[in-house]
Amino acid sequence: MLKGILGKNDGYILAWVLCIFLVVSVACTAVISSSMVSTSSTTTEHNAQQAYYTAKSAASAVSNYIVNNSADTTLINRFINNQGSGSVSDMGTYTVVVTSITSEKLQVKATAQYKNESATVTSYLIKPPATAPVKIPTDHVVFVNGSGASGFGQCSINGNVYVNGDLNLSQSSSISGFVIVKGNTEISGYGSTTNGMFGYGNVTLLGSGAVNGDVYTKGTLNMGSSNGIRGSVYADKGVTFTNSGSIDGDVYITKGDLNYNNNGNIKKNAYVDGSLSMPNGLITGNANISNNATFSGGGIKIMGKLTHGGIFTKPSWATVSTYVNSYSNINPDLKILPVDDTPYKMQTLPTVSIPASGDLYNVLTTEDVSTNVISKSGKITSTIVNSWNSRSMQGQTITIDATTNNISLLLDNTNLNLTNNVKIEVNSDGTHFVYIYLKGTSSISIDSNEYIGMKVRGSNPCLFIIGDGTQTVSLTNNSAINACVYIPDGTFNASGSNLDNTKAFKFVGSCIVKTVNISSGVSLYYSPPIITGSDHPLAALKSGTGGSAWKLESWGSN
Amino acid sequence: MEAGKLGKQLKNLKQMNSKKGMTLVEIVASLAILSLVMILLISVYGASINLIRSSGTQKNSNKNAASGIENAIGGFDPDAGISIVNRQSGVFTVRFSGATIDSPGNYVAGSDASGGSKLHYFNPN
Numbered sequence: 109m110l111k112g113i114l115g116k117n118d119g120y121i122l123a124w125v126l127c128i129f130l131v132v133s134v135a136c137t138a139v140i141s142s143s144m145v146s147t148s149s150t151t152t153e154h155n156a157q158q159a160y161y162t163a164k165s166a167a168s169a170v171s172n173y174i175v176n177n178s179a180d181t182t183l184i185n186r187f188i189n190n191q192g193s194g195s196v197s198d199m200g201t202y203t204v205v206v207t208s209i210t211s212e213k214l215q216v217k218a219t220a221q222y223k224n225e226s227a228t229v230t231s232y233l234i235k236p237p238a239t240a241p242v243k244i245p246t247d248h249v250v251f252v253n254g255s256g257a258s259g260f261g262q263c264s265i266n267g268n269v270y271v272n273g274d275l276n277l278s279q280s281s282s283i284s285g286f287v288i289v290k291g292n293t294e295i296s297g298y299g300s301t302t303n304g305m306f307g308y309g310n311v312t313l314l315g316s317g318a319v320n321g322d323v324y325t326k327g328t329l330n331m332g333s334s335n336g337i338r339g340s341v342y343a344d345k346g347v348t349f350t351n352s353g354s355i356d357g358d359v360y361i362t363k364g365d366l367n368y369n370n371n372g373n374i375k376k377n378a379y380v381d382g383s384l385s386m387p388n389g390l391i392t393g394n395a396n397i398s399n400n401a402t403f404s405g406g407g408i409k410i411m412g413k414l415t416h417g418g419i420f421t422k423p424s425w426a427t428v429s430t431y432v433n434s435y436s437n438i439n440p441d442l443k444i445l446p447v448d449d450t451p452y453k454m455q456t457l458p459t460v461s462i463p464a465s466g467d468l469y470n471v472l473t474t475e476d477v478s479t480n481v482i483s484k485s486g487k488i489t490s491t492i493v494n495s496w497n498s499r500s501m502q503g504q505t506i507t508i509d510a511t512t513n514n515i516s517l518l519l520d521n522t523n524l525n526l527t528n529n530v531k532i533e534v535n536s537d538g539t540h541f542v543y544i545y546l547k548g549t550s551s552i553s554i555d556s557n558e559y560i561g562m563k564v565r566g567s568n569p570c571l572f573i574i575g576d577g578t579q580t581v582s583l584t585n586n587s588a589i590n591a592c593v594y595i596p597d598g599t600f601n602a603s604g605s606n607l608d609n610t611k612a613f614k615f616v617g618s619c620i621v622k623t624v625n626i627s628s629g630v631s632l633y634y635s636p637p638i639i640t641g642s643d644h645p646l647a648a649l650k651s652g653t654g655g656s657a658w659k660l661e662s663w664g665s666n
Numbered sequence: 667m668e669a670g671k672l673g674k675q676l677k678n679l680k681q682m683n684s685k686k687g688m689t690l691v692e693i694v695a696s697l698a699i700l701s702l703v704m705i706l707l708i709s710v711y712g713a714s715i716n717l718i719r720s721s722g723t724q725k726n727s728n729k730n731a732a733s734g735i736e737n738a739i740g741g742f743d744p745d746a747g748i749s750i751v752n753r754q755s756g757v758f759t760v761r762f763s764g765a766t767i768d769s770p771g772n773y774v775a776g777s778d779a780s781g782g783s784k785l786h787y788f789n790p791n
Contacts, residue, residue, distance in 0.1 A: 125700045128700065129703055132704065133707065135711070136711050136714070139711050139714040139715065139718075142718060143713075143714035146717070146722075147717055147720075149721075150724045150725050153725065153728055154724075154728050154785075157732055158785055158786065162786070165789075166758070168789070169771070170760055170767055170769070172790035172791070173767045173769045173790075186762065187767070190764075191762065192762035194759050194760050196786075196788070198775075199786045204760050
């Protein structure tokens with residue numbers, strides 16, 4: 109054939125060779141390409157699979173941790189709207205972002221990189237609505253069963269706080285924990301902060317008051333602070349900036365307006381089922397407004413996109429682009445649910461029931477305490493108290509020995525007012541408890557260099573100071589208490605310095621009273637009291653009896 | 667008539683002698699080049715086929731390793747003869763700003779029974 113095509117007899121074999129060579133070359137090239145693609149695809153597949161497992165590992169680890177620590181709201185709040193990262197050899201690197209979608213739903217999004225491949229895995233955690241009670245009083249370092257409008261002076265509180273009334277926090281006070289306030293909240297004064305809060309009433313930040321977490325309020329938020337909120341805001345009735353403070357997260361307003369009466373700044377997005385008024389201020393992200401948007405003054409005010417459903421009002425000299433970078437006059441049809449207080453409902457305080465009879469009514473004699481050791485239940489009379497305050501007891505330590513049995517002590521119209529540097533220490537194995545009951549006009553007052561609490565200072569309290577009326581526990585000067593105080597109608601006073609500089613606390617434990625008066629830079633630390641056994645007088649306050657836990661709802665891939 | 671026929675035959679013989687055919691050298695050279703090229707291409711072809719085959723094996727190996735991991739996640743034993751799973755207790759750490767999560771659990775290494783592909787996963791407790 110080639111011979112015919114070429115029309116000559118000479119050289120056609122060479123043409124055959126070239127032709128065969130071409131065919132074989134094409135075939136080989138195809139096979140080589142195919143093999144290279146196949147090998148590359150297999151490697152990519154392996155790396156992508158590993159990236160997926162790494163992302164899932166990270167999402168699982170974080171989700172699991174949150175589920176296992178559901179009761180520790182303070183801890184969980186540290187991870188919300190925060191990004192974590194890490195790496196494991198053979199597994200690559202990963203980042204995890206925990207986002208609060210609602211108060212009952214968290215998103216844990218993990219992205220992993222393995223060699224050149226990356227993968228994202230998302231898990232969703234939900235907190236099912238729990239039957240009340242969902243929170244228990246002893247989860248708080250301070251539980252105020254009345255108003256806290258004036259009780260928090262200059263103080264440093266390390267733990268959760270509940271106030272069954274108004275709360276005023278000022279004078280550089282700080283609460284390193286979550287705060288629940290049944291009334292109105294005012295945080296003012298230089299540097300006063302909390303780690304997130306839920307307010308049933310209005311929340312007002314003044315001075316340089318700040319919240320280092322999310323703010324939930326069923327009322328309005330008044331941003332009168334030059335500082336701000338280091339989380340998101342969920343306000344049922346509106347947000348008003350009257351100072352130049354900032355909100356680092358998103359702002360959700362269920363039914364109300366967002367007013368910038370001063371140069372406030374929302375650093376993420378605003379979702380407002382109401383109107384927006386911006387003569388001042390800035391929204392760094394997008395603004396989704398169901399109703400009117402009103403602007404005045406100069407300068408860009410919304411860095412992202414404004415989507416609103418009502419009327420856009422501006423000065424005649426300005427244009428839309430004077431104030432917003434992007435604009436759409438469409439109702440965003442927001443469906444912002446009201447702030448849900450279910451997770452913040454509090455258990456009703458159990459009524460104090462002091463035993464009507466028993467060993468605690470046996471009067472302790474001076475002989476019973478002559479060795480400075482109390483190893484049995486009984487009634488502490490003024491005679492005993494006076495003996496402890498005698499000159500010979502100067503600086504002595506009295507031990508309540510609960511290593512083998514519970515000990516109940518009764519103060520019946522008696523003031524345990526230590527005056528002579530005496531310390532009362534509870535020695536417990538962690539399974540036996542000491543109850544000091546206060547009846548009538550009894551009180552406990554400790555002063556300079558005096559201490560009542562656990563032998564190992566700062567440990568979980570096995571000492572319970574329980575009062576059935578308006579009794580008072582007071583700490584003044586350099587004294588300290590390490591106990592659980594449960595006097596729902598009583599008063600807790602704390603002022604003065606700590607007992608010594610190495611134990612930087614005035615109070616460690618959990619204090620449940622009606623009124624607090626805390627001042628002078630007092631430090632309080634939360635330590636969960638040990639409550640075990642159904643016969644414990646505060647068994648209803650056992651940790652874990654309230655609240656619902658986070659649980660894994662579903663997995664996603666983006 | 668006879669003379670004319672003879673003359674024609676001579677002319678044909680002359681023409682035959684003047685045709686240029688393939689020399690033996692050309693044929694040998696062509697065959698040599700073709701052989702070399704064919705040997706080269708066939709060996710590459712063979713290698714490529716092997717690569718494709720091994721890629722297929724590797725894909726299968728990946729699948730078996732993943733099967734081992736999935737069984738471990740589900741709390742099942744690995745399928746005998748298909749995958750091998752090794753567990754080692756440890757802590758998976760995720761560092762957040764201001765807090766660190768140390769989640770205890772098991773590092774799971776799932777591999778093909780032949781020891782080929784290997785994948786890693788952390789299964790929290």
